[in-house]
Amino acid sequence: MSILCYNCRGLGNDPAVVRLRGLLRGETTDVVVLLETKLSSQEIQGVIKRLGGVYDGVGVDSVGRSAGVAILWREGVEVDVISSTAHHIDEAIRGVFNVDEWRLTGVYGWSRHEDKWKTWRLMKDIKSLSSLPWVMIGDFNQILFEHEKKGGAPREQALMDEFREAVDECELLDVGFSDVPTITLHHLEFDKSDHMPIKLAMFSPIKSFKGKRFRFEDMWVTSEGCEEVVRESWVHSGALGSGQDALYKLGACSRKLSEWSKIQFGDLRKQIEETRKRMHFLDSCPPLPETVNERKGVC
Incomplete structure (x- = not known):
């Protein structure tokens, strides 16, 4: 099973459709996620017809000539749309891996600095709609x-x-930087673009990953005790003799660092959330000297 994802930066002209056709001709893929189509859902159907009848698919209306998402699939893949907006399509997929259903969401995030929070909210809202295994x-x-x-x-x-908080809250793993043996991800050299297509290949049914992924915090490096925790957990977690031993040592380090951080700093996620709420409150207050000074202190 393979998924190709491509930010096409508009499909409203002949050269763009020809480029897409050339990309798909050179890659055998089961599902195609197209981003920033800048087209209406009806126009997307016209593009699909021009691909030669190889794919079926669905698209959502763009906002003017920005955003827009489409997902295409080959014969034999069954799809039900769960939800959609101009910035995403969320689908339940059947017909592969001999499993009942799994879930695929294609997302085009907001590009403007002041709107990026909408992407995080969209991710969390999508997660709440289904408990299916998810890509x-x-x-x-x-x-x-x-x-x-x-x-x-x-x-x-x-x-x-x-x-990162949104990714964690959605219980997602970054495949590009995670050890998932049954999945490969690589970029495709195409069209000399800085928006290179990516291809995700999955060799077994998708499984749900439970729990939050370990993240190393930069502030730990300058904190007293961090180096000692790493040294102790590495030395006392067995002899380094194979790749499996190395993975075991890394796991031991992550667990010990997480325990040490909770003792040393408390619940960082809770502290960040409380600080963010306080910032929002201070932003809504009149600019009195005491609120201005507190805001500087929070920052």
């Missing part, structure tokens, strides 16, 4: 970590933190 793929117009991009101005840390 979410798309262009979120946001990164989880600074090292995920090359060049340009640094991304705002608060936005990366909020995106």
Whole structure:
């Protein structure tokens, strides 16, 4: 089972459709997620017909000539739409892996800085609609970590933190940076674009992952005791003799660091949420000296 995801940046002209047709001709894929189509749902059906009858599919209306999502699938794949907006399509899929159903969501996130919170809210709202095993793929117009991009101005840390919180709350794993043996993800060199298509290949039925993924916090590095926790957990978790031992040691380190952090700093997620609520409250207050000073202190 394979999924191809492509930000086509508009499909409203012949060259764009020809490029898409060329991409799909060179890749055997079961499902195609198209982002930023800039078309109406009716226009998407016209594009699907021009692909030669290989795919069926559904699209949602763009907002003017921005956003817009479409999902296409080959014969034999059965699809029911669960929900959709101009920024997403959420579907239940059958006909692969000999499992009853699983879930695929294609997302095109809001690009404007002041609107990015809408993407996090959309992700959480989508999660609440179904408990099926879930794959979410798309262009979120946001990164989880600074090292995920090359060049340009640094991304705002608060936005990366909020995106990671949304991913955690949705109980999702970043496949590009996770050890999932039955899944591969790679970028396709195509059209010399900085919006390279990605192809996700899955070799077994999708399973639900429970629990929050471990994240190393930058502030731990400068905190007294962190290095000792890492050293102790690594040394006392067995001899390093194989890849399996290494994974075991990494797991031991993550558990010990999580326990140490909770003792050292308390519930960081709760503290962040309380601080954010306090910030919202202060923003709504008149600019009196005491509220202005408190806001500076919170920042």
